[in-house]
Amino acid sequence: MNAAPTNASSATVALIRDTFREAFARRIFWGFFACCSALLLFLMFIMRIDVVQGAIATVTIFGRSTPSTDVQDLVQQTQSVIAMILYFAGMALSVFASAGLVAAVFEPGRIELLLSKPVSRIHLLLGRYAGNVLVVAANIVYLVAGSWIIFGVKTSTWGAGFLMSSLCTIFIFAVLLAILVLVGVLWDSSAVAIMVTFAIMIITPILAQKPTIERLLSSEWSRDVVRVLYYVLPKTSDVSVIIRRMILNQPIESWMPVWSTALFGAVVLALGLWRFQRRSF
Amino acid sequence: MAEYAIETDGLTKVFRTAFSGRELRAVDNISLRVPIGSTYGLLGPNGAGKTTFVKILLSCTHQTAGRAMVFGRDTRQAEARRPIGYLPENHRFPTYMTGFDMLDFYGALSGMETKARRKRIPELLSLVGLDDRARDLRLGKYSKGMLQRVGLAQALIHSPKLLVLDEPSDGVDPVGRKQIRDVLQALEQQGVTIFLNSHLLAEVELFCREVAIIQKGKLALSGSVEELTSGSGYHVEGLRVPEGLESELRARARAFTSDNGSLRLLFATRGDANEAVDLLRSNGCEIESLGRTRSTLEEVFMKTVEGGEAQKQ
Secondary structure, eight states: OOOOOOOHHHHHHHHHHHHHHHHTTTTTHHHHHHHHHHHHHHIIIEEEEETTTTTTEEEETTTEEOOOOOHHHHHHHHHHHHHHHHHIIIIHHHHHHHHHHHHTTTTTTTTHHHHHHSSSSHHHHHHHHHHHHOOOOOHHHHHHHHHHHHHHHHHOOOOOOHHHHHHHHHHHHHHHHHHHHHHHHHHHHHHHHHEEEHHHHHHHHHHHTTTHHHOOOSSSHHHHHHHHHHHHHOHHHHHHHHHHHHTOOOOOOOOHHHHHHHHHHHHHHHHHHHHHHHOOO | OOSSSEEEEEEEEEOOOOOTOOOEEEEEEEEEEETTEEEEEOOOOOSSSSSHHHHTTTTTSSSSSEEEEETTTEETTTGGTTTTEEEETOOOOOOTTTHHHHHEEEEEEEETTTHHHHHHHHHHHHHHOOOOOHTBBBBOOHHHHHHHHHHHHHTTOOOOSEEEEEEEEOOOOOHHHHHHHHHHHHHTTTEEEEEEEEHHHHHHHOOOOOOEEETTTTEEEEEEEHHHEEEEEEEEESSSSSSHHHHHHHHSEEEEEEHHHHHEEEESHHHHHHHHHHHHHHHHHHHEEEEEEEHHHHHHHHHHHHOOSOOOO
16 A cells, blocks of 8 residues: 655644644643633623613622623723733743643654654644644634623624734734744753743833833943844734724724734744754754 | 665764764764665664664754665655654654554654545554554553554554664564564565664564664674674584594584584584584484584674674675
């Protein structure tokens, strides 16, 4: 029996399925799923909203009522809180969980077998990367779409901004995952990969306060360093502002944080692939 | 049309330490040809460079110099690896997969269609002696022997033309070893080239037609097992040899052993052996055995490793 001709798509599907299988086995997927489900149940049963003629009569949480307010405003504010929780806490958890999934591929005894197959190294790593993004994306979409439907049903508010925010969140995760991949390829260590990625996640909101920092710094060179770091590193904080504005239906002043972050992610991922391509195992 | 399943020319791999820049030549200018359809054993002491050599063949490790071809194609091309089935030594199969999942996954990576995989997997599990229970059992629950069997099935999933096996019977009981050997023999008859890397010299001697011995990264010896183990003398073994004749034959022989009425003599030439046979027969002694002396592969290996053997190509 001869092997069938190369079927790149079936190899890609196999790699993605393998990542999901591993995420299931490591309880990563189910852990996220449980957290998202808990939040959705909270929104579904604990928060009761009574709407009278387009305005909210009462909002009841744990049996306590709050004063009435505009429906759309309340929904958008709540959605932006959910989006921010998802964006910061969810991202941190996702990075923590995904580091192991990336490093697992490079384990001796496993990588040799993968590399011995008629699949290019770039294809192997991108397949794993895509699988990892999809594991996290599935939960983000589940939570965002679920809460969007709950809010829609309870308040008849169906703004698309909240749904769009999930794309930005997935996008930021994809960029952070590129860092995990690069560090993983360089050092085979999920611990180092987590440390580097978390360091970037912590530094970038600080750099987002660029005008204030520049005022505080006395020398021009140190201000230049801050500027370079700000423009080079991903702008997680600025993207969170864009997400909030999308949900609140406010105009987006600049898309620079998104495209410069995308550029950073693309360069880092390309470096990871290049290094993986050249590396001996 | 390629003549060889594996062909390397001046293959070299140098590892350099990060800070001191010290060099280690793990594979040093190895040129090797493995004919299509042969059973070839790769031997060498620990750290000789066998695994690095195999990893270059599979493109897991990039060579510093030289070239490695499989069926005439550079192994760095992904497509060149399509006809290869590989079982690594210290494999680490994903423990969250069942035997079926694992074969399905590696089958898909080998370019097989879903339908072909579904048909092939049960056949293979049965071939390597794994039952239906093993099919749906997670690999984390497999014994070492079962992992080795499913690993072999994984290497065979896409019906490769070249099988590269690193210690295939490691951790397998004697019955399992025999089963694996039978599978490999059947594959050999189908024309599959088998490249075996094993520490079990008796296993290699039993199964391989050709061997190569690597030492300190260099090819120390290669040739057919028959040729390498054939000795330079002849032996004659007679029974019920009279005392006077025994003394005479001992004096003529290069070496001898005597035990319970049986006399075993070693002669340097065929003529000496024939004369001994004539003497024994004319004295009414029975000939128990006679033939060319042979070395075991272990003896050849030890001689080579100890540096007593010059390179023989």
